[in-house]
Structures are given as structure tokens and as C-alpha cells.
Amino acid sequence: xxxxxxxxxxxxxxxxxxxxxxxxxxxxxxxxxxxxxxxxxxxxxxxxxxxxxxxxxxxxxxxxxxxxxxxxxxxxxxxxxxxxxxxxxxxxxxxxxxxxxxxxxxxxxxxxxxxxxxxxxxxxxxxxxxxxxxxxxxxxxxxxxxxxxxxxxxxxxxxxxxxxxxxxxxxxxxxxxxxxxxxxxxxxxxxxxxxxxxxxxxxxxxxxxxxxxxxxxxxxxxxxxxxxxxxxxxxxxxxxxxxxxxxxxxxxxxxxxxxxxxxxxxxxxxxxxxxxxxxxxxxxxxxxxxxxxxxxxxxxxxxxxxxxxxxxxxxxxxxxxxxxxxxxxxxxxxxxxxxxxxxxxxxxxxxxxxxxxxxxxxxxxxxxxxxxxxxxxxxxxxxxxxxxxxxxxxxxxxxxxxxxxxxxxxxxxxxxx
Numbered sequence: 383x384x385x386x387x388x389x390x391x392x393x394x395x396x397x398x399x400x401x402x403x404x405x406x407x408x409x410x411x412x413x414x415x416x417x418x419x420x421x422x423x424x425x426x427x428x429x430x431x432x433x434x435x436x437x438x439x440x441x442x443x444x445x446x447x448x449x450x451x452x453x454x455x456x457x458x459x460x461x462x463x464x465x466x467x468x469x470x471x472x473x474x475x476x477x478x479x480x481x482x483x484x485x486x487x488x489x490x491x492x493x494x495x496x497x498x499x500x501x502x503x504x505x506x507x508x509x510x511x512x513x514x515x516x517x518x519x520x521x522x523x524x525x526x527x528x529x530x531x532x533x534x535x536x537x538x539x540x541x542x543x544x545x546x547x548x549x550x551x552x553x554x555x556x557x558x559x560x561x562x563x564x565x566x567x568x569x570x571x572x573x574x575x576x577x578x579x580x581x582x583x584x585x586x587x588x589x590x591x592x593x594x595x596x597x598x599x600x601x602x603x604x605x606x607x608x609x610x611x612x613x614x615x616x617x618x619x620x621x622x623x624x625x626x627x628x629x630x631x632x633x634x635x636x637x638x639x640x641x642x643x644x645x646x647x648x649x650x651x652x653x654x655x656x657x658x659x660x661x662x663x664x665x666x667x668x669x670x671x672x673x674x675x676x677x678x679x680x681x682x683x684x685x686x687x688x689x690x691x692x693x694x695x696x697x698x699x700x701x702x703x704x705x706x707x708x709x710x711x712x713x714x715x716x717x718x719x720x721x722x723x724x725x726x727x728x729x730x731x732x733x734x735x736x737x738x739x740x741x742x743x744x745x746x747x748x749x750x751x752x753x754x755x756x757x758x759x760x761x762x763x764x765x766x767x768x769x770x771x772x773x774x775x776x777x778x779x780x781x782x783x784x785x786x787x788x789x790x791x792x793x794x795x796x797x798x799x
Contacts, residue, residue, distance in 0.1 A: 549574045
């Protein structure tokens with residue numbers, strides 16, 4: 383008798399088979415498995431060996447079911463659509479649309495570009511240095527009050543802090559310093575504003591007087607902090623750090639946009655090199671071929687950088703205006719790796735497409751002799767399903783080995799595009 387497990391394996395694999403042939407396929411596999419189990423019992427095999435062989439036999443049902451699924455006309459049509467350039471461009475456009483919808487209209491990107499504060503160039507973030515190099519710590523409320531009373535470079539100073547739920551606690555002067563009551567502060571959405579009422583350390587924002595510089599304000603705050611702590615015996619004292627608000631908010635915009643522009647620039651340079659090679663070889667330009675490459679080269683890096691800005695910690699700013707390990711070094715490294723992968727994919731995908739219809743080339747055939755030094759070098763030949771031509775890719779690249787070569791087989795490819 384067929385083991386219960388074998389029956390369940392076959393019934394599970396049957397879901398991969400097209401519905402029209404599912405019942406017949408399941409009956410055929412169950413009958414074949416029953417006869418196979420009876421044959422093994424007649425040979426006198428042990429029950430454990432019979433179960434093992436039945437399991438290996440039934441595991442092949444998934445491969446057979448998947449082959450029937452791929453041969454289905456509907457699936458074959460989908461596979462044909464996947465090879466077309468329109469599917470790739472549509473997928474990129476869909477990713478951009480999903481990013482646009484999921485980010486509610488690129489709210490973080492728009493917050494980095496445009497500031498809704500009155501005269502934002504005069505706003506600065508203030509913190510103090512910590513024990514570790516590069517560490518920033520919040521300011522004690524009493525020191526903030528001392529700065530308010532004795533500074534000569536600020537039109538106003540205010541403190542703030544927040545939690546992960548979108549609640550912010552601010553001092554009474556906060557909205558006067560900003561000049562507005564924002565819904566987002568330091569690229570963070572604030573749902574509830576409350577008055578700060580305890581001695582917890584605060585982040586500090588200040589508005590410089592007209593004509594005052596951030597460097598002069600920083601020196602003054604450091605001197606005032608030294609006077610405030612003159613009775614303390616610890617050394618060195620924490621040093622005040624003043625950072626322009628606009629520059630800090632736009633820092634992720636500048637860094638990631640530079641990497642994105644570099645990636646797009648390299649791909650467009652590759653397109654220019656290919657266009658020049660076409661002109662030298664055939665005195666014409668395959669416009670569709672290179673237009674597709676340029677559209678892909680711009681769309682993929684753009685979608686990548688927008689996803690980084692909107693959905694990752696790259697734009698997260700701490701209470702003191704600093705960055706976290708995830709926001710600065712790790713995500714930057716990850717983005718650089720992703721840009722390298724984007725360049726590789728764009729070039730590899732373009733190489734594997736027909737020069738006439740831009741569909742992906744199929745039916746790879748290995749030709750030549752592997753390891754041949756002088757003659758009959760090994761390589762792979764890909765063919766366009768529409769009969770436009772064949773592409774030869776050598777296994778190795780060398781001066782004495784025939785390089786990549788496209789052979790047109792259709793007169794339509796001779797017409798400039």
C-alpha cells in the first residue's frame with residue numbers, strides 16, 4: 383500500500399499543475415507510485431528501504447509538476463513578457479510609484495529640500511561634546527538658562543526632547559525661535575507638543591542675531607560654559623558645538639545624492655562609449671537600444687536613493703543633531719555596494735539583449751574548446767527568439783581572443799533606430 387506521506391507529497395505537488403490537467407496528473411502519479419511500491423515489496427526489500435525509495439520517487443513529482451506549469455500557454459506568455467524591455471521599465475516605474483505612495487509624496491525628501499522656518503539660515507543646533515571622540519550629549523536645563531541670560535550672539539535659545547511615539551517636550555521659547563509650529567522637526571514627525579517640566583537634558587536650538595556667525599556663537603557658548611562650571615574640578619570641560627540647522631538636515635541629501643549622481647554618471651558614460659563604438663563600426667546609432675539603457679540607468683539608482691531616504695535610518699537625526707552608526711557609516715557602505723550592484727546589473731542586462739528588438743537573448747550554446755590557447759577558443763552564443771541575430775561572448779578576454787561580437791541575421795537590424 384502507498385504510504386500516507388507519499389500520497390500527501392503527490393497531492394501537494396499537484397497544486398503546481400495547471401487546473402485543467404491536475405486531476406489526471408494526480409491519478410497518474412498515484413497509480414505509478416502504487417505499482418512502484420508493489421514492485422519493491424515483491425523484491426523483498428525492507429520497509430525502511432521501501433519508504434526511502436518511495437520518498438525519492440515522490441520528490442520528483444514537484445519537478446514534473448513545475449515543468450508542466452512552465453509549459454502552460456499562460457505561463458509561457460508571462461515568461462515571454464519578462465524578456466521584453468517594457469517589463470523591466472514598467473517594474474522600475476512601479477517601484478518609483480510605490481515609493482511615492484508609501485512615503486506620502488516623498489515627505490522626507492521634500493523636508494530636506496525645503497525648510498518652512500522663517501529665515502532658516504540663522505537657525506543652529508547646539509550640543510556638547512562627550513567623553514568619546516565625536517560623541518554629542520544633550521545640554522543641562524540650568525546651563526541653557528545661563529546661556530540665555532548671558533549670550534550676545536543669539537536672538538533666542540530653546541530646548542526640546544522627544545520620544546519614539548512622536549511626542550515632543552519643549553521650553554516656552556521654542557516656537558518663537560523657530561518662527562512656526564511645525565508638524566515635522568529634524569525630519570521627525572511630531573504628533574503632540576508638550577511643555578518641558580523637569581531637569582532632563584535637552585537638545586538646544588538657537589536663532590542667531592543678524593550678522594552673527596556660527597563660529598562666533600560657538601566660541602561664546604564655550605566661554606560661558608567655562609564660567610558656569612568654574613567651580614567644577616573635572617577636566618576637560620565639555621565643549622559646546624554649534625551646527626547650522628539647514629546643513630545638518632540636508633547632509634543625507636548631499637551625501638547620498640552625490641553617490642547616486644556618480645552611479646548614473648558612470649552608466650551614462652558607458653552609454654556614450656557604446657554610441658561612439660556604434661558610429662565607428664556601422665556609422666549609425668541604435669537609438670532604441672541606448673535609450674532603454676539610459677532610462678534603466680537613471681531609474682534604478684533613483685529608486686534606490688529614494689528608498690534609502692524615505693524608509694531607512696539614513697535621515698534619522700538624534701536629539702543633539704548627530705547621527706547613529708546605522709545612519710552614517712553602515713548605510714553609506716551598504717548604498718555604495720548597492721550602487722556597484724546596480725552598475726553590474728545594468729551592464730549585464732544590456733549585454734544579454736537583442737540589438738534590434740531589445741528582448742533578452744535565449745538558448746545559450748557553448749562553442750569552442752575550453753583551454754584552447756591559439757585556435758577554437760571557448761565561448762557562448764546567444765540567439766534572439768525573433769531571429770534578429772546572435773551574440774558571441776568569449777569565455778576569456780584577451781588581445782588575441784575574438785571579443786564580443788553581434789551578428790545580425792535580419793535585414794530589419796540594418797535600418798537605423
